Amino acid sequence: MDYSKFRVDNHNNWPAITTSFSENEFRARLQAVGGSPSQLFSPAPLKLLSDHHYQKCVGRLIDGLVALPERPDFFFDHCFQIIDSCGAHLNFQGIKGTTQGLGPLLIANDPSSWKVVLDSISSNAPLRTFEYLAKRLVASNNAPTTSLESQLSARAASCFGPNRYQALMMKFGLPTQSPRTDITDSNEKKLGLFLRAYLRAKPKQPKNAASHVLLDLGKAVNIPSDCKRIELLLSLLLFQIRNERAHGVGMSPFRASKSSMDRYKNYYFQMLIAYTFALGGMSLRWPESISAADIAKTMVKNVQLQNSFFP
Known part of the structure; x- marks a missing residue:
């Protein structure tokens, strides 16, 4: 397939959009396991709070969920916005301060639960x-x-x-x-x-x-x-992905010639890491919203879902 022509034709012929090979492969795999996005992702149990800023964060999560199952990268963007917002409330200086300083607060809050999270991420x-x-x-x-x-x-x-x-x-x-x-x-x-x-x-x-x-x-x-494990994930991995997306460095991930199910798997896991730390930021800002133990359980459950879905 000539992907250069494919992308230009899709733009010029909108709203008649043709899906790429990897998009077709992903949709076929989803249909084969029942067609429900719940085969790939299960949200965490958030508590009901009336705080306006809390509701804004929940709204961002919903905007991300709407993009699933086909655009985990969009969900990633919304999750990183929450990480940034919570970091500012916790008085970190900018995104760099947040990604370098969030770890010690999370670990101090519940070291055993966050160790479960980190072990699950690093092993999977x-x-x-x-x-x-x-x-x-x-x-x-x-x-x-x-x-x-x-x-x-x-x-x-x-x-x-x-x-x-x-x-x-x-x-x-x-x-x-x-x-x-x-x-x-x-x-x-x-x-x-x-x-x-x-x-x-x-x-x-x-x-x-x-x-x-x-x-x-x-x-x-x-x-x-x-x-330091959290700093590696937040300050190096997630921050770098966020920068490239914000500055338009990369190709649209699922409309590129090298796109594949392996790329979907990678983006879904990046999304899951961002979601987990977005929940972590919310748990520090609103301690009654969700416990670290529930965040860890959500991570483990979603890892199982993704490992079952992707070959």
Whole structure:
């Protein structure tokens, strides 16, 4: 299929829109399991509160739900708006402050429930999610320091610690050079695997000796705290996805030549992570709205739904 012509024709012939191959594949899979969006997602049990700002957040969640089942990326956008809004109420300075500071508050509120959330995310997130982040980290490290793209590098140095971050870039990326050279496919997968193992936060002796002492995940001292695990997800992964969507960097995800069911799976999981932390922000702002225990139960249930739906 000539996707360039496909997209232009869809625009010019609106409202007669033709679906892409991946959209057809997704719809066929949904019909095969009963056709209900509930096969893919189950919302959390929110309490009834009359607070105007709370109702605005619930309204954003409903706007996101309306986009399902076909546009999980739209639901992601609404969830991130809630994260941003709750962070501002909690007096964090901007989105960066929110994504770097929300973790300690969530962990202090209910460490055991948020550990369940983090373990569920790290054990079930598609490798493609971590490969995406790996590619962006290397591109950011190799970008001019004055560019918007380089901001991820600064947040990564804060999350991992500057020495560990530079060790990662030396091992899996490339030193800064001009013109910029992106990560190789092989190193993208290797760095993705490292990021997934790091997020899992379980000491595991590597098959081969680590190239740098700070990259040895067999040592407990290198295992991140739960606060740092949340920072990786919020400040690096979700914030980067939000920036690319807000600035129109990427192609429409399900009308691209490389789109597939695997892409739907990846976007659904990103949506679920954003939804979970949106609920977390709401639970801090309105403690009676939902408990951390219910957030954890919702995460586990939705992971099961998505794992059952996607091959």
